[in-house]
Structure formats: C-alpha cells, structure tokens
Amino acid sequence: MKVTIDDVVLPGDFCEDIIKAGEKSRVILGPGLRKELEKIFITKAGVLRKRAPNTYWVDSYQKRYVPARGENVIGVVIQKAGDSFRVDVGGSCSATLSYLSFEGATKKNRPEVQVGDVIYAKMLVASKDMEPELVCVDSNGKKGRLGVLNDGFVFKCSINLVRKILNPSCPLLNSLKNEWPFELAAGMNGRIWIKANSMRETIAVGNAILGCEYLTSEEIKSMCTNIASILAGHVS
Amino acid sequence: MRDVFLSNCEKNFIQKIVSEGHVSKNENVYFYKVFVIYLIIFFFNIFQRLDGRNYNESRRLDISFGSEYGSCVVSLGETKVLAQVSCEVTQPKQIRPNEGILYINVEISPMAAPQFEANRQTDLTVYLNRLLEKCYKDSKCIDLESLCIVVEEKVWSLRVDIKILNHAGNLIECASIATLTSLAHFKRPDVTRSGDSVIIHTIAEKDPIPTVLYHYPVCVTFAIFGNDILLSDPSFTEESVCTSSTEEGINTAGGLLVIGMNQYKELCLLDLTGAALYNSNIVHKAIINAADRSKTIVDLVKKNIVSDDTSRQKRVKINFSDIITEDHLLSLSQKDLSIRLKTYNVDDMRTKHENMDEDEDIDVKPEPSKYDGNEVFFILLLAVARDFARVDYYLSILQELCIFPG
Numbered sequence: 001m002k003v004t005i006d007d008v009v010l011p012g013d014f015c016e017d018i019i020k021a022g023e024k025s026r027v028i029l030g031p032g033l034r035k036e037l038e039k040i041f042i043t044k045a046g047v048l049r050k051r052a053p054n055t056y057w058v059d060s061y062q063k064r065y066v067p068a069r070g071e072n073v074i075g076v077v078i079q080k081a082g083d084s085f086r087v088d089v090g091g092s093c094s095a096t097l098s099y100l101s102f103e104g105a106t107k108k109n110r111p112e113v114q115v116g117d118v119i120y121a122k123m124l125v126a127s128k129d130m131e132p133e134l135v136c137v138d139s140n141g142k143k144g145r146l147g148v149l150n151d152g153f154v155f156k157c158s159i160n161l162v163r164k165i166l167n168p169s170c171p172l173l174n175s176l177k178n179e180w181p182f183e184l185a186a187g188m189n190g191r192i193w194i195k196a197n198s199m200r201e202t203i204a205v206g207n208a209i210l211g212c213e214y215l216t217s218e219e220i221k222s223m224c225t226n227i228a229s230i231l232a233g234h235v236s
Numbered sequence: 237m238r239d240v241f242l243s244n245c246e247k248n249f250i251q252k253i254v255s256e257g258h259v260s261k262n263e264n265v266y267f268y269k270v271f272v273i274y275l276i277i278f279f280f281n282i283f284q285r286l287d288g289r290n291y292n293e294s295r296r297l298d299i300s301f302g303s304e305y306g307s308c309v310v311s312l313g314e315t316k317v318l319a320q321v322s323c324e325v326t327q328p329k330q331i332r333p334n335e336g337i338l339y340i341n342v343e344i345s346p347m348a349a350p351q352f353e354a355n356r357q358t359d360l361t362v363y364l365n366r367l368l369e370k371c372y373k374d375s376k377c378i379d380l381e382s383l384c385i386v387v388e389e390k391v392w393s394l395r396v397d398i399k400i401l402n403h404a405g406n407l408i409e410c411a412s413i414a415t416l417t418s419l420a421h422f423k424r425p426d427v428t429r430s431g432d433s434v435i436i437h438t439i440a441e442k443d444p445i446p447t448v449l450y451h452y453p454v455c456v457t458f459a460i461f462g463n464d465i466l467l468s469d470p471s472f473t474e475e476s477v478c479t480s481s482t483e484e485g486i487n488t489a490g491g492l493l494v495i496g497m498n499q500y501k502e503l504c505l506l507d508l509t510g511a512a513l514y515n516s517n518i519v520h521k522a523i524i525n526a527a528d529r530s531k532t533i534v535d536l537v538k539k540n541i542v543s544d545d546t547s548r549q550k551r552v553k554i555n556f557s558d559i560i561t562e563d564h565l566l567s568l569s570q571k572d573l574s575i576r577l578k579t580y581n582v583d584d585m586r587t588k589h590e591n592m593d594e595d596e597d598i599d600v601k602p603e604p605s606k607y608d609g610n611e612v613f614f615i616l617l618l619a620v621a622r623d624f625a626r627v628d629y630y631l632s633i634l635q636e637l638c639i640f641p642g
Contacts (some may be wrong), residue, residue, distance in 0.1 A: 064350055076243040088241045090350075116244035153249040155575060193245075199253060203286065206575030230579050 003042070005050045009058060013042040018056050030057025031066070063158050065090040065189035067126035072146075074154065074187030075134065077117045087119060087134055090156075090189045094131070097121060101135040103143035111148075118149045118193060120185045149185060152195030153202055159190045161213045172212050172220050176205065179228035204231050240351050242476050250477040253286055254461045287471060288576035292525055294469035295406075297533065299417055299540045303555040305444065306422030310414040311559075312469065314404035314574075319414035320397045321422040325436070328384070328391040336383020337393035340368045340415065348403040360407070367408060367507060368398070368415055371453050371496040375504040378419065379448035385427055385434055392424055394447070404574075405472035408494055412455035417537050421544070422447050451498040452534040455505065456526040458493045463515045466522055468529065471574065479510045493519070495526040499534040 003013045009032075018040045021027050029035065032044035033056055042048070046060030065073075067089065075087035078094060085097045097119065102111040113119070121134035136146040165172050166186055173184070182196035182205050192209060196202040208227050212220045284290060295313030302308065306321030328335060342365045344352050352358065372378065383392040396418060398411050423444035426437045459470035459478040467474060470492070478490035491510020497503055503523065513519065547554060573580075 076241045078239075078241045114244070116242070116247075118243045118245055149245070151248075152245055154243055154246055199249070199256070200577070202249075203575055204577055207573060207577050207580055210573040210575055211580070227577065227580060230577055 003048060005048055005056075007048055008046070009042045009048045010045050011041075011043050014039045015042070015048065015056075016040075021054065025054060028055045030055060032058025032060060061158060061160055063156075063190060065159060067091045067095070067123055067132040068188070069123055069126045071123045071126075071188040072186075073121060073123060073134070073189040074149070074185060074191040074193055075119050075121060075189070076154075077113055077115050077119060080113075080115060085113060085119075087121070089132070089134075089187075090191065091132060095123075095134050096131055097134040097136065101137055102147070103137050103141065113148055118154055120146050120149055120187065120193070122146060145185070149193050149195075152183065152193055153206065154191055154193045155206055155210075156191055157210060158213070159188070161209070162186050162188055162190055162192065165209060165212065169217075170212075170220070171217050172208065172224065175221050175224040176208055179224060180204075180231065201231065204228075240476060242473075242480050246473060247477050247480060250286065250473060251461070254465055254467070254474075284578050285467065285471075286473070286576075287574050288578040288580065289469075291466065292468045294529065295471075297413070297536060298559075299413070299537065300556065300559045301421060301540075301544050301554055303553070306418045308414060308417045308421060309401070309556060309559060310410055310417060312406060312410040312413070313471070314402055315406055315410045316401040317407070317410045317414040318399040318401055319411075319418035320399075321418045322395050322397070323392050323422075323424045324395075325385065325390050325434075326393045328388065332380075333388040334384045334391075335380040336391045338373055338378060338380065339393065339395040340365060340372065340398070341395065342368065342398045342400070342411065344400045344403070348400040352403075364398075364407060364411055367455065367494060367505070368396075368412060370507075371412055371455055371505045372396075372415060372419070375451075375453050375496070375498075377449055377451050377453055377498070377504075379450060382448050383424075386429070390434060394419070394422070394424075403472065405475050406457050406469050408455050409457045409469065412453075412496070413533060413537065416452055416454055416534075417541070419447055420449055420452065420537060421541050451500060451502070452537065453496050453498040453504040454530045454533050455494050455496045456529045456533075458495070458522045458525070459490070460493055460510070460513070460518060461490050463490075463511075463513060464518060466518055466525070468525060473574075493522055495522055497523070497526050497530040499531055501527040501531070 001010075001013050003009050003015050004017055005015075009015075015033075018027055018029075018033070019038070029040065032042060032046060034041050034043050040056075042058060044058045044060045044062075046058040048056070049059050050056050067073075073089045075089040075095060075097075077085050077097075078088050079086040081096075083099050085099070086094045087097050089095050099105060099110055100107075101124075102113075105111050119134070119136065121136050122138075123132060124135045125133040136143060138144050138146075164170055176182070180196065180201055182194060182201060184195075184205065185193040187193075192206075194202055194205045194209075196205055204227050208224060211223055211227075215223060289295070295315075296311075298311045300309050302320075304320070307319070309316060309318050311317075326337065329337065342361050344358065344361050344364075346352050346354055378394075383394070385391060396415055398414060400407060400411070423446045425439065425444050426442040428435050428437065456468070457470065459467040459474050461467065461478055467478075470478065475492065479492060480490075491508055491513070494505065494507040495503070496505030506519075544554065
C-alpha cells in the first residue's frame with residue numbers, strides 16, 4: 001500500500017514521497033526502510049517519521065537490539081578470549097572488546113575486568129556481516145564515563161524507553177535528580193544501570209524509569225514527586 | 237538455545253534484597269524503630285522483593301477463553317501461555333485397550349524470549365513437557381476410560397498444545413494452569429454407536445461432552461535462596477539468580493522447587509532443580525504454602541469456567557479480543573512493573589492526573605498516624621514480654637492503628 005509521512009505503516013508498504021525527495025537531493029534512510037528496485041519499502045511495523053531536511057525512519061516499539069555505530073551500550077562480560085573480551089549486548093551475536101581499548105591499557109598493563117562485570121562502552125564497528133566491536137575510550141584515549149560499572153543494578157527495558165528518558169525534552173531525569181542522589185547509565189541496547197545510596201532508593205529509581213514509559217511529561221513530574229514522598233515515608 | 241548471561245551486580249543485588257529485604261518504611265529512623273522493624277521482619281516475614289511483592293505473594297493471575305472449547309490464554313503477571321486442546325479418534329494402545337490417550341506438547345518460540353530458537357527443542361521444553369505429563373498423566377486426574385468408544389478399536393485421543401507467548405519467569409506454574417484450564421474447559425463431540433458404525437455428532441446436532449476430571453492438580457513453583465528462604469512465583473531474574481552458580485562452579489544453595497498439588501491438598505508431584513537441600517523444613521513449609529495457593533488457583537479456574545459456560549449459554553460471543561486492553565500500548569500487557577516500591581501504584585498516576593482537570597485539590601493527604609514509632613515499640617515489647625504466641629494478636633492491633641498497612 002502507498003503510504004505517506006506520519007502514517008501507521010506495515011512491512012511491504014512503500015512510500016513515493018521519499019523517492020520524490022530523493023530525486024532533488026540526498027536522503028537518509030533510517031531503521032525500518034529499505035531501497036529495493038527503485039522503490040522504498042517499509043520493513044517494520046510502526047509510524048513513518050521524517051526529520052527535516054532529509055532523514056526518514058520508522059518509529060516502532062521494540063525490545064530487540066540491533067547494533068548501530070556510535071551508540072553507547074551496556075553489556076555483560078561473558079568470556080575472556082585471548083586478547084579480547086566477549087561482551088553480551090543483547091544483539092544477535094556477542095560483541096568483542098579489546099584489552100587495549102581501555103584508558104591507559106598496554107600489553108603489560110591489562111585492565112581489571114572479570115567475567116560477569118557490567119560494562120558501559122561505545123559501539124565502534126557495527127556492520128551486518130561482522131561481529132560488533134566495542135571500545136571503552138573516546139578518540140582522545142580518555143575513558144570519559146565509559147568503563148566497568150561497579151555495584152548497583154542492571155535491568156532491561158524496551159529500546160523506546162531508553163530513547164524516551166535520554167530525550168532532552170523528557171522531564172524524568174531532571175525532576176528525579178532534585179529528589180535524591182543516584183547514578184545512572186542508559187545503554188541504547190535497552191539496559192539501564194542504576195545505583196543509589198541504599199537499596200530502596202535504587203529500586204525507587206528503577207520504579208520511576210519503568211513507570212514513565214506511557215506517561216506524558218506532566219504525569220512524569222507528578223509521578224516523581226509521588227515516588228519521592230513514598231521514599232520519604234510521607235505516604236504509606 | 238543461547239545462554240542467558242547474568243551479571244554479577246544483578247546477582248548480588250537480588251541476593252542482598254532477598255536476604256535483607258527493603259522495608260516500606262522511612263529508612264532514616266531511630267534505633268528503636270529499626271529494632272521494631274527487624275522484630276516484625278523476623279517474626280512475620282514482611283520482606284519485600286524487587287517488584288514490591290512479599291515473599292509468599294504471587295503475581296496476578298488472569299484466565300481468558302477463546303471461541304473454541306478448550307482454548308485459553310493464562311497470564312501470570314507478564315508470563316503468558318496459550319493452551320489448546322484438540323481431539324481425534326485413534327486406535328488405543330495394546331496394553332490399555334479400553335483407555336483414551338492424552339498427549340501434552342509444549343512449544344517455545346523466539347516470541348517468548350530472544351534466547352529461544354524457532355523449531356528447536358531445548359532442555360526447558362523437554363523439562364516442561366515431562367513435568368506436565370507427570371502432573372496430569374501420572375496423577376490420573378483425567379478419566380481416560382470414559383474416552384473409549386469401541387474397545388481395542390476406537391478411542392479419543394486428547395492433545396494439549398501449549399504455546400509460550402511470553403517468558404517472564406515461572407513458566408511451569410503458568411503452563412500447568414493453562415493445561416488444567418483448557419482440559420477442564422474442553423468438550424468433545426458426542427458419539428453414538430449403532431452396530432459396527434460409529435457416528436460422531438457435530439456440536440449443532442448434539443451437545444458436546446465435557447472431560448471428566450477426578451481432581452484438579454496444579455504445579456506451584458518456589459525459588460529457594462540460601463536453603464532457608466522461600467519465594468513463591470519467582471520472576472525471571474529471581475529464577476536465574478537462585479539457580480546460578482558462583483565463579484567456582486558452586487551453587488549458592490538455591491534452587492527451584494515445583495510442587496504439584498490438587499484442591500484436596502494431595503501431593504501429586506515434587507521436583508527440585510538446583511542445589512541439594514539439607515533443610516527438610518523448607519519443603520514442609522513450601523508444601524503448606526502450595527496447598528493454599530493451589531486451592532485458590534483451582535477455585536479461580538472453576539469459577540472462570542462456570543462463568544464462561546453461562547455466558548456461552550446466553551450466546552455471548554467469547555473470543556480472545558477481550559484481553560486486548562485499550563489503555564495500553566501493547567495488547568495483552570498488564571501494568572505491573574518489574575521493579576516497584578510496594579506502595580507505588582501505576583493506576584494512581586493516571587487517575588490522579590485525570591481528576592486534576594476537574595478538581596484541583598482532589599488528592600487528600602493521608603492523616604499522619606497518631607501513634608509514632610515509640611508507642612509501636614512499646615506495644616510490641618509488651619507483646620514479646622507477655623507471650624510470644626500472641627504477637628500475632630498485637631500485630632493485628634497495630635494494623636488497625638494503620639501503622640503497618642498490609
């Protein structure tokens with residue numbers, strides 16, 4: 001079926017608007033779109049979106065992660081293999097992380113990473129024919145916020161939820177940070193690591209994040225104050 | 237099947253939660269309050285889990301029926317199982333010429349969880365299949381002799397197909413409830429014999445016959461932590477933490493205990509995976525819990541079947557479309573969070589917001605309790621000093637005073 005921007009689309013639909021735009025200038029096809037025989041086909045169920053001037057993608061609810069270059073992800077070390085670690089990031093196959101891609105690591109000075117550790121890393125290589133590769137340093141060789149995450153708790157959620165809380169217009173993190181101190185790392189692969197002073201506070205953070213999935217901005221704000229008052233013991 | 241990898245921090249966090257609990261009280265309390273709380277925890281196990289449940293609290297159980305007899309979807313929290321019973325006429329087995337046949341077939345597709353592969357048997361599938369066969373075939377709950385049409389020639393063979401729609405922990409309990417419900421709900425076509433010929437009547441011609449069940453067994457699962465803590469209806473993380481082993485390959489004295497029990501509190505099945513138990517009390521405790529739980533489950537199943545029957549007689553259209561919720565993005569989804577504070581309620585947020593448009597100050601602040609921790613402490617001390625056995629009674633007083641709700 002022929003579809004236009006902002007329609008609900010299904011796999012097999014095609015969009016002629018993108019072809020027309022493509023004749024004038026270059027267009028970028030995001031997830032859920034595919035060019036086949038001079039037509040742009042939809043490959044995912046969702047809503048067709050456009051961002052000016054030339055980016056198109058399908059917005060869908062999804063829990064399964066497809067590695068993409070440059071994304072920050074959270075993974076679990078599952079094996080030490082020779083001079084690299086194998087890291088489970090939730091994709092179709094595990095990713096590799098070299099010993100040398102940590103800050104200050106040399107052949108002699110190996111980083112202290114154990115099997116079962118949680119790692120916050122950046123996708124360096126993600127192509128459909130190769131194993132994804134992770135790094136824990138930026139281009140200047142500094143670790144920044146990447147590396148091993150100690151203590152705390154990791155939970156899984158939908159990929160849309162991670163995008164939602166990382167969106168600058170989402171009030172969740174801003175209103176939560178005023179209530180009580182906590183640390184948080186959100187991986188684009190649908191895993192979130194949280195850590196707070198006590199177990200109960202950690203659970204409260206997780207509760208707030210999972211609770212905000214289907215709420216509007218106003219509702220998120222009132223939820224945050226609600227959780228904070230539960231935490232403080234005003235509401236029992 | 238790919239392995240599911242559990243990180244150390246998840247493992248530690250869950251184990252810490254299970255052994256210490258997070259209490260629904262202000263943490264910034266004075267010593268005596270802490271003391272009171274610990275006393276209560278010690279005696280009454282009001283610890284909470286990651287999703288805000290108590291140790292012996294189960295997730296919400298929902299049963300819905302499809303348009304055909306013997307098809308149902310059972311959801312236990314976010315775990316969902318579809319069951320369908322079908323029947324056909326076959327030749328009986330040589331050793332049991334006058335008995336019908338019951339097959340149970342479990343399927344797990346990648347829809348349930350990403351670690352499963354399509355069309356491939358895993359250990360879990362075989363284990364589930366075997367467990368359900370043990371529970372429903374070996375306990376002889378179905379009258380197989382009534383399924384006989386002609387001795388040594390024709391019998392009904394019932395086939396239960398179990399399809400796992402979503403795996404969020406405690407598959408065994410959910411699948412067993414689905415099996416039981418679909419078997420109890422199923423009706424086979426009526427048959428008349430005239431001489432050598434056998435006529436199978438359609439539903440329009442003659443009323444179909446329900447399956448005869450002598451008793452209703454269900455499997456109830458418990459997660460055992462550290463050989464003395466018992467969690468009923470474990471979630472996926474709790475299941476994987478309690479059966480996980482440490483780096484040295486030693487199991488941390490945990491495991492999953494499956495208890496099959498019918499509504500008369502008769503034990504039908506006992507199965508333990510994980511570490512060996514040296515504490516026999518825990519099995520006893522689990523059986524007592526399972527007796528209550530199986531009774532409530534069977535009551536719910538029976539109630540649902542009766543209400544389904546009456547609405548079918550009134551010719552109400554019944555199908556799975558009823559379980560699609562309009563107020564949620566995903567069909568079949570419930571609003572339970574996997575990480576939750578006990579007193580947090582998802583519905584509260586919505587309704588509160590909607591009401592706000594009409595009435596600004598609708599949210600009434602709960603009245604602060606007149607009895608602070610001081611008095612609680614003394615009442616409890618009194619209780620402890622006077623009689624251990626009556627602590628229960630004193631706690632009920634405290635509950636009436638609204639200090640420890642729930």
